[in-house]
Amino acid sequence: MHHAIPLILLSACLLGGCGSAPKVTSMERVEQLYAEGLDGAATRAADILVRTRAPGRAEAAWYGGLAAYREGNDSQARSLFKTAATSRTQQIAGGAEAMLGQLSTRRFDYAEALQHFERAWLLLRGTDQRQATLRGVAAARCSGNSQALARWEGRLKSAESAAPSTDSDEAWVLQAGAYRNRTAADTHAARLRPRATRAGVGAVTVRSRRDSGGIWWLVQCGGFASRTEASAARRSLNSDDLIVARRTP
Numbered sequence: 001m002h003h004a005i006p007l008i009l010l011s012a013c014l015l016g017g018c019g020s021a022p023k024v025t026s027m028e029r030v031e032q033l034y035a036e037g038l039d040g041a042a043t044r045a046a047d048i049l050v051r052t053r054a055p056g057r058a059e060a061a062w063y064g065g066l067a068a069y070r071e072g073n074d075s076q077a078r079s080l081f082k083t084a085a086t087s088r089t090q091q092i093a094g095g096a097e098a099m100l101g102q103l104s105t106r107r108f109d110y111a112e113a114l115q116h117f118e119r120a121w122l123l124l125r126g127t128d129q130r131q132a133t134l135r136g137v138a139a140a141r142c143s144g145n146s147q148a149l150a151r152w153e154g155r156l157k158s159a160e161s162a163a164p165s166t167d168s169d170e171a172w173v174l175q176a177g178a179y180r181n182r183t184a185a186d187t188h189a190a191r192l193r194p195r196a197t198r199a200g201v202g203a204v205t206v207r208s209r210r211d212s213g214g215i216w217w218l219v220q221c222g223g224f225a226s227r228t229e230a231s232a233a234r235r236s237l238n239s240d241d242l243i244v245a246r247r248t249p
Contacts, residue, residue, distance in 0.1 A: 023050060027214035028058030029062075034063040035191055042067035042078055049082050058087035059194060062096060066190060069099065078103050085119075091197045094123030095190070098132050101139065110143035126203035130159050172230040173220040174201065174237070175245040182206070191216065196221045201233040207248040218248055 033042035037197050046064020049057040065080035071097045077099070084096035086206040101116035117136040124132055133156045142150035176192050179185040185206045193204045202222030221242075224230040 012243045013057045017115065024055075030060040030063045031191065034067045038069035039071045041073070043073070043080070046080055047076075050080065058084050059089070059092060062087065062092050062194075065096065065099060066079075066187075072104055074106065080243045089194060089197050089199070089213040090125075091128070091193050094120045094128065094132070095193070097123065099133065100126075101132075103134060105139055108142075111145075114143065114145070127204065128204065130156075133159055144203050149245055171247055172224040172227055173214075173245055173247045174222050174230060174234055175203075176219040176221065176242050179217045179219070180214065185219050186194040188219045192219065192221065193239070195237060199233070199237045201237060209248050215220075220248065 011064075017097070025048050027049065028196035030042050030045045030049065033045060036102075041062045045069070046057075046060045049060045050064075054060075063081040065077045065084055068074075068077035068080060073176040074095060081096040081103070083097045085093050085100065087096070097116045097120035101113045101120060104116060114136060117132050117139060119134040121129060121136060131225035133152065137149070137156055140152045145188075152229045177185065177188050179188070189204050189206050196202065196204050204219065204221040207218045207220055209218055222230070222233055224233060227244055234242050
């Protein structure tokens with residue numbers, strides 16, 4: 001009884017200022033704050049959920065970690081990504097491990113980075129796994145560990161030889177957005193991945209397309225044999241912000 005009131009007041013001060021009405025702290029709220037670019041508020045809200053061991057805290061920690069990373073607060077980002085790495089959703093846990101690897105690389109702790117990239121590689125699939133592989137190769141080169149480098153380069157070679165073709169068997173995708181800025185596209189992709197994973201519609205990727213004005217970065221997910229199949233997947237996500245589109249080569 002005694003501890004409930006301070007927690008409510010703390011939530012109100014952190015999210016909306018002590019003079020405004022308190023807002024409910026939830027994973028969805030953290031995601032919204034992150035999407036709106038309110039990184040400080042997203043980080044603090046995620047921290048509340050982690051410290052109170054609230055439902056959805058691992059997923060909230062993912063968005064809070066991304067917000068802290070975007071702010072340049074590596075210490076807070078590391079703490080939140082460690083919680084996100086416990087998520088039962090492989091895409092989130094793997095993404096968190098990959099981000100922990102990047103943070104370790106920033107500190108020139110390549111041995112630790114390789115451990116995180118290893119766990120990320122085991123959890124992720126598709127383009128995300130390939131990105132983890134590329135970072136693993138880079139960390140292994142910097143570490144001077146020839147055995148690790150040979151292992152990661154072997155994985156990269158296997159991934160490239162097994163890359164899916166863009167044949168008509170998966171000619172359709174769901175497209176969530178098109179951006180001139182790669183960072184904006186990556187941010188949107190990170191926001192979409194948990195929804196896509198829960199709906200089981202396939203991996204979220206960022207693909208590039210060049211036109212006379214420069215490069216467009218396209219946020220797409222899944223791969224479908226027909227427009228009908230893609231439309232059914234779109235309905236499963238119950239979202240008006242996705243369109244059915246041809247796969248970008």
